[in-house]
Amino acid sequence: MALSNFLLLSLTFQLLLLLRVSSESSWIAGDVSQIQKNLLESAKSPDVFDWMVRIRRKIHENPELGYEEFETSKLIRSELDLLGIKYRYPVAITGIIGYIGTGEPPFVALRADMDALPIQEAVEWEHKSKIPGKMHACGHDGHVAMLLGAAKILQEHRHDLQGTVVLIFQPAEEGLSGAKKMREEGALKNVEAIFGIHLSPRTPFGKAASRAGSFMAGAGVFEAVITGKGGHAAIPQHTIDPVFAASSIVISLQQLVSRETDPLDSKVVTVSKVNGGNAFNVIPDSITIGGTLRAFTGFTQLQQRIKEIITKQAAVHRCNASVNLTPKGREPMPPTVNNMDLYKQFKKVVRDLLGQEAFVEAAPEMGSEDFSYFAETIPGHFSLLGMQDETNAYASSHSPLYRIKEDVLPYGAAIHATMAVQYLKEKASKGSVSGSHDEL
Structure with a gap:
């Protein structure tokens, strides 16, 4: 009788443990729409949103030009340390590469640029640039904040990730080929796909724009x-x-x-x-x-x-x-070409996450982006995230009047995180992970 009771207790314990593991992993294994809803809700929560805003404003107050982003890099690393995220530094002088997940394949990368421009800011607000002649006039401060927001969300569920998310904080996008230098120093090692997001003052708020094939010249x-x-x-x-x-x-x-x-x-x-x-x-x-x-x-x-x-x-x-x-x-920069499969995935993610009308089919642009160095090496996808409101008052990029609508930050963080989770989930479901690799 005692043995029978022991076996019963043992089986009960194992069942409870199994149910707990199943519950903890349901964030990834569950319904895709629910996963995306959870990610967006996490990004919009006060602790994540307010944290992203503080980071963005601190970076905005202290803009640094290409390959000079030492304080920006220091701030990012301190936040990664607090989150318990491992990273490699320095890469391309000031760049950082972070890792979340198993440390095993598949590897998918998310990228944010972090350099400012030699422009005197003309926007009068509390967090105006403190450095004369330098300004974040292209939204890179917001890009960093959004990627850190995604990192914070993903790190909370790191044990559920079915692979590894690579965080690329890139210096010197503005004409100095920072992406090329990071690529040369191994930023894409083991990475199978990469995603990038750029804030857009010409795209309506809450909408994301992209296209397959040639996107930027x-x-x-x-x-x-x-x-x-x-x-x-x-x-x-x-x-x-x-x-x-x-x-x-x-x-x-x-x-x-x-x-x-x-x-x-x-x-x-x-x-x-x-x-x-x-x-x-x-x-x-x-x-x-x-x-x-x-x-x-x-x-x-x-x-x-x-x-x-x-x-x-x-x-x-x-x-x-x-x-x-x-x-x-200043070397020539290749065109930015979006991979068709990643474009389809992005389109679906945006519609599922933000609504059917949230995706905008973009026209080719004569502007350029050094994300192209990544996308010519591995499958890549680059997109624009809108922040234009009904006033249409947002100045174009590289203007001394450029400003960011900070309400857009949770959308960027959620899209980043969802694209990474969805990519890893699909790769795992296809059972395509094979071959040798280098562990982190």
Whole structure:
């Protein structure tokens, strides 16, 4: 009888343990819509939302340019430490790579950029930039806050994750190829897919925009020095005028798009800088021009034609020209191309999470994003998260009047977390995890 009672108690204990494990893991194993609802509710909770707002404002007050994000990086690492999230640092000077989950495949990455811009903030508010001439005018402070918000939610359920979520906090997105440098230093090791979100003042609040295939153009810059022979403006026949040559070059460059590009293949060539001379009555010895080029296809050919036009037009006007296609080390950036399967997953997640009308089919953009370095290496998906309200008062990116609608932060955190959970869940259900790997 005693033995029978012991066996009964043993079986009861095992059953209770099984029910407890089942209950704890139901967050992942349960209904997908309920999982997403839980994630969004967690992101909107005061402890998570207020925490994200505090982080975002602290970063906004102390903006740092590319590869100089030491205090920003320090803040992120301190928060990861408090959350108990393991990470690797430094990567690409100031970058951080965090890990949540099993440490085993599959690995899926979430990315946020963290650098500011050399712009003097013109928005008057309590948390205005404290650093003269520097400002978070592109929303990267919000991107960091959203990714940390997702990390906080995921870390609370780390034992339920069916793989590993990789957190990529990236420096130097603004023209300094921070993503490329992180990639070169192993940020994508073992990672099978990557997702990125950018705040958008032109997309309605609470909606997310994306498209499959080419989303954002490849981008490059150029700089040229046109050299002639200066002299008095009253006797131009004794000079070789670089101003006239530069004017001809600027006009000729516009014909690259209007006369040499298929109207159905979008390209942009913009001369945005012309410097030279310092007196009204003196023709200078040289003029410096500079600008940008954007294209989805034929990027190298466009670069070559820019160089040819500058040098040959200068020669027509008896001047010499030197052309630099990577001034200050600014390398060309590839187009951002979204993977079709990840696009479909994102579209479904947004509709399930925020409502059927929340997803917006985006048009291709001539703006660029160095997320493209990640997406050309592994399947990637980049999206825009709207924060424009009915006033339409939000300035465009890179404006001194740029500001963030902080109510958008929970949506970004929830989308990040849901995309990671859903990706790992689908990979596990397909049983596609195989092969060797390096444990963390």
